[in-house]
Amino acid sequence: MGFTLAELRRWIQSAGLDVTARRADGSEAGAAVGALRCRAAVTDSRQVEDGFLFCAAQGDSAHGVDFLEQALTSGAVAALVEGDLPYVDNCATPLFAVTDARAALAAAARGWLDLHQPQVIGITGSNGKTTTKDFLGAALGGEFPVSVSPGNLN
Structure with missing residues (x-):
C-alpha cells in the first residue's frame, strides 16, 4: 500500500510537528517530491530496500544519520532525519528534517492507519x-x- 511523501509531510504537520525538506545534495526539494511513494518505513539502515523511507533517529549509542549514506545506497527513496540535515554529494534523495524522528514516525503511522483503517x-x-x-x-x-x-x- 505504501504512502506518498506528500502524505508523510501532511501527517507529521497534522501532529503539530515542524518538518522541512530539501534534497541530500542541498538543492530545493520541489513539489514533484510529494508524488514519490514509499513502500515501508524502517529505522535500521540494514533493513532498507528499494522504495523504503529511512528514519534516522538519535539512538543510545549512535545517530541514524551516521548510516544515512548506507540507507541511500540500499535504495531509500527518502529519509526522515532527526536534527540538522546532512549534505550528501551527488545525491538528489529527499530528506525531511524533524526535531523528534520517533514522534514524526508515530504521526505518520497514525495517519496511515486513519487513512486505510486496517x-x-x-x-x-x-x-x-x-x-x-x-x-x-x-x-x-x-x-x-x-x-x-x-x-x-x-
Missing part, C-alpha cells in the same frame, strides 16, 4: 505467539491482504 489482530500471552501469528497470517493470507511481523519481532 483490521488489526493482536496476539498476547507467554507462549506460542510467533506460531499463532504465523498460522493466522497463512490462514488469512489466502483470502485477505495480510501483513505480519517478520520472525519473532512480536
